Amino acid sequence: MAASTPPKDFGFGEDEQLLRDLARRFLDENLPAPRLRALVAADPAAAYERGERPGWDEGLWKQICELGWTGLAVPEAAGGIGGKMVGITALAEEVGRHALPSPLVATLCATFALRAARTPAAGAWLARIADGAAAALAITDARGSWDPSDCDMSARPQGGDLVLSGAAYFLQDAFKADVLVVSARRDGAGVLCAVPWDAAGVSLAQDHIHDLTRDQATVRFDGVRVERDNVVSDDGAAALRGAWPAILVTVAADLCGTSEWQLQTTVEYAKQRKQFDRPLGFFQAVKHPLVNAMIEIDRARSLLYHAACCIDAEAVEAETAARMAKSAASDAGAFMSDRSVQLHGGIGFTWESDVHIYFKRSLHNQMLYGDGAYQRRALAERLIGPIGS
Amino acid sequence: MPPPPPERLPVLPIEVSTESLRDYLRDWQRRCYEAGLIGADLPTEYGGGGHQGFQRIANREMSRAGTPFMLNVVGLHMAIPTILVHGSEEQKRRFVPKALSCEEIWCQGFSEPGAGSDLANQQTSAVRNGDVWVVNGHKLWTSLGHFAQWMILITRTSKEHKYDGLTYFLCPIEGHPGVTVKPLIKMTGEQGFNEVLFEDARIPDSLRLDEVGKGWTVAMTTLTYERGAAEGAGGGGGEKTSPIERLIALARASFRNGVRASDDPHTRDAIVQRAIVHEGMQQNVRRMRVPALCDHPMRLPLQMKVTGSEYAQHNARLGVEIAGARSTLYKKDPAAPDAGRWPLEYLDSYGHTIAAGTNEIQRNILGERVLGLPKSK
Numbered sequence: 001m002a003a004s005t006p007p008k009d010f011g012f013g014e015d016e017q018l019l020r021d022l023a024r025r026f027l028d029e030n031l032p033a034p035r036l037r038a039l040v041a042a043d044p045a046a047a048y049e050r051g052e053r054p055g056w057d058e059g060l061w062k063q064i065c066e067l068g069w070t071g072l073a074v075p076e077a078a079g080g081i082g083g084k085m086v087g088i089t090a091l092a093e094e095v096g097r098h099a100l101p102s103p104l105v106a107t108l109c110a111t112f113a114l115r116a117a118r119t120p121a122a123g124a125w126l127a128r129i130a131d132g133a134a135a136a137l138a139i140t141d142a143r144g145s146w147d148p149s150d151c152d153m154s155a156r157p158q159g160g161d162l163v164l165s166g167a168a169y170f171l172q173d174a175f176k177a178d179v180l181v182v183s184a185r186r187d188g189a190g191v192l193c194a195v196p197w198d199a200a201g202v203s204l205a206q207d208h209i210h211d212l213t214r215d216q217a218t219v220r221f222d223g224v225r226v227e228r229d230n231v232v233s234d235d236g237a238a239a240l241r242g243a244w245p246a247i248l249v250t251v252a253a254d255l256c257g258t259s260e261w262q263l264q265t266t267v268e269y270a271k272q273r274k275q276f277d278r279p280l281g282f283f284q285a286v287k288h289p290l291v292n293a294m295i296e297i298d299r300a301r302s303l304l305y306h307a308a309c310c311i312d313a314e315a316v317e318a319e320t321a322a323r324m325a326k327s328a329a330s331d332a333g334a335f336m337s338d339r340s341v342q343l344h345g346g347i348g349f350t351w352e353s354d355v356h357i358y359f360k361r362s363l364h365n366q367m368l369y370g371d372g373a374y375q376r377r378a379l380a381e382r383l384i385g386p387i388g389s
Numbered sequence: 390m391p392p393p394p395p396e397r398l399p400v401l402p403i404e405v406s407t408e409s410l411r412d413y414l415r416d417w418q419r420r421c422y423e424a425g426l427i428g429a430d431l432p433t434e435y436g437g438g439g440h441q442g443f444q445r446i447a448n449r450e451m452s453r454a455g456t457p458f459m460l461n462v463v464g465l466h467m468a469i470p471t472i473l474v475h476g477s478e479e480q481k482r483r484f485v486p487k488a489l490s491c492e493e494i495w496c497q498g499f500s501e502p503g504a505g506s507d508l509a510n511q512q513t514s515a516v517r518n519g520d521v522w523v524v525n526g527h528k529l530w531t532s533l534g535h536f537a538q539w540m541i542l543i544t545r546t547s548k549e550h551k552y553d554g555l556t557y558f559l560c561p562i563e564g565h566p567g568v569t570v571k572p573l574i575k576m577t578g579e580q581g582f583n584e585v586l587f588e589d590a591r592i593p594d595s596l597r598l599d600e601v602g603k604g605w606t607v608a609m610t611t612l613t614y615e616r617g618a619a620e621g622a623g624g625g626g627g628e629k630t631s632p633i634e635r636l637i638a639l640a641r642a643s644f645r646n647g648v649r650a651s652d653d654p655h656t657r658d659a660i661v662q663r664a665i666v667h668e669g670m671q672q673n674v675r676r677m678r679v680p681a682l683c684d685h686p687m688r689l690p691l692q693m694k695v696t697g698s699e700y701a702q703h704n705a706r707l708g709v710e711i712a713g714a715r716s717t718l719y720k721k722d723p724a725a726p727d728a729g730r731w732p733l734e735y736l737d738s739y740g741h742t743i744a745a746g747t748n749e750i751q752r753n754i755l756g757e758r759v760l761g762l763p764k765s766k
Contacts, residue, residue: 009679017681025594267760281762284753290760291752295692302689303665305682325663373658376665380657383664384637387652 012016020090056101065132077127096257103134103176110135116242138168139273148240153184190236211364245322252329296332323385414460418491437484464488464495496537515544534583555604702738
């Protein structure tokens with residue numbers, strides 16, 4: 001479907017609006033602020049000292065799977081919904097707005113990679129994801145490179161199978177995943193494999209992270225045998241590159257949702273909190289930064305739907321649009337987060353306030369798959385040309 | 390395409406300083422009007438084309454072709470929409486066609502020495518004497534005032550009410566007894582706007598727009614169009630190359646710390662940031678028309694004045710930075726990069742961050758009307 005003229009409305013139709021409104025209602029009802037706090041921030045010591053895994057609601061996750069959200073990005077041919085990226089974007093915004101602790105975003109990102117692989121082996125795993133299996137990408141090396149061709153994993157052929165050795169880093173929500181989508185190097189070329197989390201030789205070690213709404217892990221593979229059927233792509237880097245715009249857009253959407261929550265929450269506080277006999281929002285030193293944050297958030301949101309629409313149209317500018325969206329969303333997130341704490345004053349600095357929960361989720365997502373400056377470096381190659389050209 | 394202009398064409402109406410430029414641009418607008426490219430969506434009884442949705446296409450095509458801008462910018466984007474909303478049938482038939490064809494050029498009489506950001510603090514008085522109003526006062530920053538035949542004018546007709554004491558007129562300017570237009574020189578060193586003095590100038594009551602005391606409401610209609618939140622009568626114009634392309638070309642031709650600026654990581658990042666803002670503005674316009682993706686109907690439209698004027702300012706500033714030492718050369722120096730446009734546009738950009746309500750006032754309006762924050766006053 002290579003559309004020559006992009007739809008004026010981003011292709012955001014009734015189905016997408018229904019999905020977004022349903023998601024908003026569902027999360028409003030099932031994850032109100034006190035419930036989120038009870039899940040993730042009830043006990044600071046657990047979060048920071050004892051190393052317990054961040055809390056999440058498995059029952060809620062089962063409901064989410066029943067709602068079909070994990071199947072949204074799975075093509076119809078593989079038993080999924082084959083939904084548009086603009087719809088997934090709207091859903092991811094709601095997820096970010098509610099700071100939902102779940103493997104949904106990680107599963108969507110892995111789904112995009114499997115989808116881009118276009119092999120029967122990938123199709124089989126996509127079907128399982130549509131049925132509610134959670135997945136995580138294991139594609140990043142120890143240095144945290146976001147280049148899809150960088151990895152610290154090797155794949156050695158043995159009979160018809162592969163044997164994986166090495167480690168992958170910065171896995172998102174790996175402890176909630178049923179399957180890992182792993183990038184490895186075989187004779188210099190990249191392959192992509194699907195490995196069940198409980199396969200023999202797989203060990204997950206939890207990272208100690210500041211974000212309370214997810215877990216992150218390092219995974220080690222010690223001679224893990226992967227059957228031929230689970231090698232989902234013989235050109236892993238190409239599959240990841242194909243998936244990259246959708247991955248960036250999903251994380252950027254989560255960021256925009258978080259930023260919008262921070263904006264509305266800080267605005268409400270600025271209306272209620274009084275100093276010098278006036279609400280804080282009367283003062284331009286408070287009002288103007290909130291307006292500036294709104295302008296940045298809106299820029300990011302508009303770029304986001306443009307990028308999602310480009311992905312739906314399989315347009316060549318999808319990568320440029322997605323990098324612009326991630327850059328704008330990361331920078332808007334950084335500025336909004338900064339002001340959300342500062343304008344709340346003392347209370348915004350406490351554990352007791354919800355502000356830090358969103359601050360940390362945003363900060364994590366700002367860095368994930370490359371921050372603003374990182375995206376702009378790649379964009380400069382495209383817009384200006386390589387250095388020295 | 391029009392015949393070649395008599396001298397370098399200005400990019401903005403505020404730069405139109407000579408009569409030969411005025412005549413050239415007026416002639417260009419008349420040709421566009423005769424070709425159906427202006428007023429395309431307005432009713433035929435007021436000189437329009439009677440179409441629907443033509444204007445946006447015409448604007449886009451003119452912009453793509455890099456045609457000159459429409460000289461009668463105040464007429465097209467402020468006077469016509471305001472007259473169509475608030476004017477009598479007779480006023481619509483009398484004024485709209487001649488504004489479209491540029492036979493009559495309009496200017497705006499809103500700002501005063503004491504009424505800038507606080508626009509409602511109008512001191513220019515209009516006192517009724519039978520069928521005539523007698524006007525006294527002082528208007529400032531009047532772009533195109535030295536070329537205009539008509540002015541959209543706010544006056545104070547009652548001192549008892551700040552907002553409800555204002556009345557709006559369509560005021561004759563050129564050669565009108567009691568009206569004096571004096572040029573002001575901008576910080577760029579160029580002429581382009583004026584001050585206008587009213588000394589017992591007489592305006593017939595038939596030129597009053599809407600009711601006595603409703604001037605603030607009428608002015609808000611004008612400002613909505615001026616600030617780009619609603620579409621005016623049309624008219625395109627611009628340049629073929631985008632500002633981003635011009636910045637990239639400048640970077641390729643400039644050096645920074647001994648390396649080509651287009652190879653300097655800081656410059657590359659700065660240019661890409663501008664490109665992202667550029668694309669963001671275009672996508673904002675697109676999203677504005679998808680209500681399902683807008684939380685508040687005025688949230689994006691009210692941002693346009695701020696984002697547009699600051700976009701231009703930051704681009705020009707970056708151009709100055711990239712040009713480095715050579716940016717010091719102004720427009721008459723033959724060695725000036727791009728004929729000195731970068732420092733000129735940077736200096737001129739403050740006209741736009743200040744005019745039509747300073748961007749600080751715009752931020753108050755956004756904070757209050759969209760975010761619901763308490764009024765700052």
